[in-house]
Amino acid sequence: MEDTCICWFRKDLRLDDNPALVEAAKHKKIIPLFIFDKCLEEYKDIGLASHWWLENSLISLNIGLDKKLNILEGNSLASITKIIKEQNIKYLYWNRCYEPDRIASDTIIKKSIKELDVVVKSFNSSLLWEPWRIKNKSGSFYKVFTPFYKKGCLVSDAPRKPLDKPEKLFFLKLNTENQNYHFKFQNKKYKWSEKFEKIWNTSETSARKNFNNFLNNGASDYNEGRNFPSKNSVSRISPYLHWGQISPFRVWQDAKNKMQGLHKETFLSELGWREFSYHLLYHYPDINKKNLKIQFDKLQWNVNEKLLLKWKKGKTGYPIIDAGMRELWQTGYMHNRLRMITASFLVKNLLIHWKEGEKWFWDCLLDADLASNSASWQWVAGTGSDAAPFFRIFNPITQGQKFDKDAIYIRKYLPEIAKLPNKFIFTPWLTDKTILKEAGINLGVSYPYPIIDYSLSRKRALDAFKKISN
């Protein structure tokens, strides 16, 4: 086909700052393509929340592409080869992804398609510093965040300016009736994910709108406010960044231009954590499967389905933990402080393997991200390369008192204990029966007793850790 190219969308479901699309725009016509390839872990094991986000964001992207998006389900190489041969296409462009199996698959695709005499080009659109770029003085990779960010990223080339959406774009929809289209806008309705429709709009326009809203409001309090889950001081931009409705270059630049002082520094360094997670994933491709500190392979984890289920459902009897787990269940998002506290509770107080928590988050988070999720779980568990020490165990009572002192967040997600006065709401089990009764709480029935004694569980965790440290 004369001067037509394929622009293969993956984790870059947007028109703004999309280098592959900018290259594609140099051709007369563009075949926009998305492939739901179950040979890749991210689609084979896609979480339910992610499935909802992906499906909805493809609907939004399709509108932006004049309803010409071609969605296929199947093996990427086979699908692309078929289009290239049938349509006699000479150009293929995409933006790079960094999951280990994706890298392996892309390498094969590039080689095979080039052999068909097709120009194949890939670009960077989702990381400010690609994972192989930042090296330490000895030419190796960084294992610790601060030097990675300060001595690596910040002294390396600054992130490029974001690219505008090309002005003229002509898209082409193929006649693909005979192809395997199971994924095509099926609008699979999962009862559980229906509620996201009231909370999230997955479009590129919403990503920009929400981020601007953050810059005009919460951003001026980010450095302190980001610790308090009831405040609107974080951006909630993570699902958009993961799926690519907004580019990190756009986020970096806008934050740099509009935020001030320490708030700006801290926010940019949080974006640095995202980069660091990908840096680790690239250099430790098994980060979601194996402890980075191998001494933890010997730790005696507790296998207990009952306790795991109570954690998942937010029924541990510790209000701040339960509020966090309910936020996740109800919104597909959890505030970072809560991610840390709930993860610590699972891994240390319940002594359940971090992989169980990682799997649950993977299924429930709209921003479920192989790099950030695995690296963060290993960080909390103390098994990661630059991890919080295992003996640092978050106290769910004092964390609640400190970061949700007026219990606004707890009351939002735990209406069954909302009537308890602030003094008692962090520890319902230590509360006088008459006060419980006045608040309408029948402990053990309307709200659970703690599933574990905090002090004993802390001691058990430290003992288990001591055993592997000797």
Ligand SMILES: Cc1cc2nc3c(=O)[nH]c(=O)nc-3n(C[C@H](O)[C@H](O)[C@H](O)COP(=O)(O)OP(=O)(O)OC[C@H]3O[C@@H](n4cnc5c(N)ncnc54)[C@H](O)[C@@H]3O)c2cc1C
């Ligand atoms: C156990 C655990 C699991 C996590 N799983 C994920 C995950 O699957 N996907 C994910 O995107 N983040 C994950 N995080 C990191 C962090 O909690 C979220 O990125 C953040 O809460 C997203 O909210 P926000 O956009 O409002 O963040 P903001 O505070 O507004 O930060 C802006 C952006 O910086 C990045 N960022 C901030 N903190 C981190 C961090 N600690 N690590 C990596 N990137 C960060 C994110 O892209 C975020 O959107 C996890 C953290 C923990 C402790």
